[in-house]
Amino acid sequence: MTESGAIHARIRRDIEARIMSGEWAPGTRIPYEHQLMATYGCSRMTVNRALRMLMEAGLIESRRRAGTFVSHPRVQRAALEIPDIRDEVAGQGESYRLDLDRREIRAASEEDKRLLQIDGGSVLALECRHHAGGRAYALERRLINLAAVPEAAEVDFAIEPPGSWLLSHVPWTEAEHRITAFNAGGKELVALGISAGAACMALERWTWRGEERITYARQVYPGDRYALVARFRP
Amino acid sequence: MTESGAIHARIRRDIEARIMSGEWAPGTRIPYEHQLMATYGCSRMTVNRALRMLMEAGLIESRRRAGTFVSHPRVQRAALEIPDIRDEVAGQGESYRLDLDRREIRAASEEDKRLLQIDGGSVLALECRHHAGGRAYALERRLINLAAVPEAAEVDFAIEPPGSWLLSHVPWTEAEHRITAFNAGGKELVALGISAGAACMALERWTWRGEERITYARQVYPGDRYALVARFRP
DNA sequence: TAGTGGTCTAGACCACAGC
DNA sequence: CTGTGGTCTAGACCACTAG
DSSP states (O other): OOOOSSHHHHHHHHHHHHHHTTSSOTTOEEOOHHHHHHHHTOOHHHHHHHHHHHHHTTSEEEETTTEEEEOOOOOOEEEEEEEOHHHHHHHTTOOEEEEEEEEEEEEOOHHHHHHHTOSSSEEEEEEEEEEETTEEEEEEEEEEETTTOGGGGGOOTTTSOHHHHHHHHSOOSEEEEEEEEEEOOHHHIIIIIOOTTOEEEEEEEEEEETTEEEEEEEEEEETTTOOEEEEOOO | OOOOSSHHHHHHHHHHHHHHTTSSOTTOEEOOHHHHHHHHTOOHHHHHHHHHHHHHTTSEEEETTTEEEEOOOOOOEEEEEEEOHHHHHHHTTOOEEEEEEEEEEEEOOHHHHHHHTOSSSEEEEEEEEEEETTEEEEEEEEEEETTTOGGGGGOOTTTSOHHHHHHHHOOOSEEEEEEEEEEOOHHHHHHHTOOTTOEEEEEEEEEEETTEEEEEEEEEEETTTOOEEEEOOO
């Protein structure tokens, strides 16, 4: 049906097309693997590889002895992707600049402990502004757990934004995000050049590796100039 | 190193652990497939299957003749997941209720065409409020392209929320999201019970199947009572 | 219990990029 | 060229489960 290089890719696309077109509705049993072997004149391993990819994508499910079936779309969740700020600005063809307003190494305060979810130790606290094309783009407050990332103490974050540096130097296993809207107060007015009460978007991110907390970041964007746009990831 | 049922799963987890621990830093070449065959006493197909899964996860990259390498974390992107509103409310242990304020089938207006990115035809336009525990939770405006989903014209969306119904009945291939913050105006004040100028969060979603537009939705949440929380998806 | 999918083997040929 | 990964074969045994 479809032309392609690899047989498994062709099988995969053929089945995907039949599902997407509605020809094979949710719950439909698709042909047995040995039938697909005959149809495509290939080995079962090749058929199985195509089906496994479709299973990982959530399009089909298989049950031993029963066969393989089109999934009932449990797609109650859609995936967003949050880009790194520097990449995002560069991707819009704008020049990027970072202003580092504050950099401090200190014993963790009570607030630091709460935000980083640590018991003590020292943290690197940063405050910076991201600019796109000379205009304030985002305000960032960041805490880095120096117990987890001691080398961060030596980095010049005026050159490389903390988020970019961390993502490319520190392996991490999990992250949690929180997106909220709020009315701008004193700090944002000056830093972002907006008026009192203007709607802002705050993106908070907690990152850890195993049980070890790595960093906390809170990025604030002016609501009237910024949208978090995200495509679905298949 | 790790105990498990399938050999490929064990190989996969062993390599993943070495990468996550930092033992194999980005850029490191991991053992050749024939070396892993010897290490695990299995065939190359099995090794290759494990490596392919890690490649799909973005952890490693391979180049012919050169070998397979730990990826430089292009992890400038993190995945969020946007839950279905009804599921979200239920997950918080609150009772869910939907008020359907408006339901209209009409020829596509200019705005409908722009939002749905269609040329004409008829649309189903809905306006509704989602409630959690008796309190207004979100305001939703939705357009459904009846050319793509004619059966939607017969559905009683007072019983099943439009987002839930669509996700479980209509296969889709792509979605795009846009999250913004804005100051509440007239419509939100009444529907959500908030005061003028309060920061709100708007989540817009476009969904299509192939080239066919399925639906457009705009959901508005009160900024002071709502946060979009999302965990990283590995 | 028979037939499905899950997994694995021990080869093979090829394309391609590094040497 | 050489050696790597990309792909594929023609079998095999096993676990599970629908009938």
